[in-house]
Amino acid sequence: MVRSLHFPSKTPSVSRFLFYSFFKTLVGQQVTVELKNDLAITGVLISVDQFLNIKLDEIKVVDEARYPHMIPVKNCFIRGSVVRYVQLPAQAVDTALLQDAARREAQQPTTAQQGNVRVK
Amino acid sequence: MSELQPFIDHSVSVITADGRFIVGTLKGFDQTTNIILEKCHERVFSQTGTEVVPLGLYLIQGDNICIIGELDDIRDANLDLANLCADPIQAVKHSH
């Protein structure tokens, strides 16, 4: 199992990088992608890009009786913008490492304007 | 983003954001998933069978694309579309 997230220092959009790196560690795992049109597809994660577009192999639609449309499709490209959830195998996720990476990313200067927040 | 490169000149099925199902040969794509489909047709699904509507050459704008699937030509040829009964795929909801 891959147990490291790799963070090059100069990335234009740091924000995009955490989950891009994270998904790359999950290549080869079986995941279920649920889309905003309620279609859910299970398959082996082949690749992901910076937009979090996802490619799956050996796909199967979760509710095949209702959605026979995809029967002749063996692998597919899913546009990141239409993803609602991705269900992941928990044993493939190193949560401590992931939390560290999220904290580290939070330290990076962001392009967002500094907010004005008061919480006691 | 060259994830679509392996699909070039292959038969693909595209599900659009409004729930349409378009089949054709992928001839081109760009960064934002704009794609060119050659010799394409739409499959209109219903509970009384599936109708095939010829379309020709299409450019589909990336924001309107949901899934691009690589068709297994043999499996696809074996489909009995006229007797394949299914509800249309829903549109993508970004609402509420």
Place this chain on the structure above:
Amino acid sequence: MSDVVPAPTTAVPAPAPETNAVEEPLDLVRLSLDERIYVKLRGDRELRGKLHAYDGHLNMVLGDVEETITVVDINEETYEEVIRTVKRNSEMLFVRGDGVILVSPPSRA
């Protein structure tokens, strides 16, 4: 599985000391890491789960998630609205940030 070489430590800028100060909205989310949070999503969906990661788009990874979907059925005879909730569980879930309406940290009472 392949081995990924860890990034050389010199490639990572020295992080500022982590503080508990809340200076921008996302700091509130940062302080909720490793805690159970509540997330309200578009489409009448709610999640409760342990926050493992987030980014500036509010993409998130949650563990031990309970999802609650609220569905309004209309009774065909009386046209009455019947509200029904569906619950689902998943052990590990990536949530795309564009569907997130709000995030609420654990009670700090």
